[in-house]
Amino acid sequence: MTAALGDRMRKLMQQHGINQSQLAARAGTTQPNISKYLAGEREPASSTLANIATALHTTSEYLLGLPESNTDTPFGTIKAYCARHGGDLSEEETRDLIMTLLTAREQGGHQGIQD
Incomplete structure (x- = not known):
């Protein structure tokens, strides 16, 4: 799952023109942590994941490749x-x-x- 997370993050970062340092600042973490998430070496804590999702204008579920809750309403x-x-x-x-x-x-x- 961590490789998919990194791929989704990278795609959204490119889409929004955000580099690792900018994403780290917006998500309240460090650039080295972002680098590890992108490389699939580590998964963020749930609170950090939520912050990353917000910074990338998406949901935690999307980043993790999970079905998104309540999208049928x-x-x-x-x-x-x-x-x-x-x-x-x-x-x-x-x-x-x-x-x-x-x-x-x-x-x-x-x-x-x-x-």
């Missing part, structure tokens, strides 16, 4: 999309997305839920 699909592509959104688009969600909640998005 609208929420899961949106969450997975945001994880993968959220870093590509401008600040204005990010604010707009958040405001859309908050406005929907305020306008009765919970009408079908019993208190």
Whole structure:
């Protein structure tokens, strides 16, 4: 599994134009650790893996080659999309997305839920 992890990380790093040092800084680890993950010599701790996934706009499940949870629901699909592509959104688009969600909640998005 570690070789697949390294391959997926490398692909996403290239896609997003991130080098090992940049990924390490964004994920809260060191460049030598990133190098070991890429080489398949070591697997990151779950918290580091989550940070790497966030930095690479993906999910931990994707990096590990596991089935992604909840992608068969609208929420899961949106969450997975945001994880993968959220870093590509401008600040204005990010604010707009958040405001859309908050406005929907305020306008009765919970009408079908019993208190």
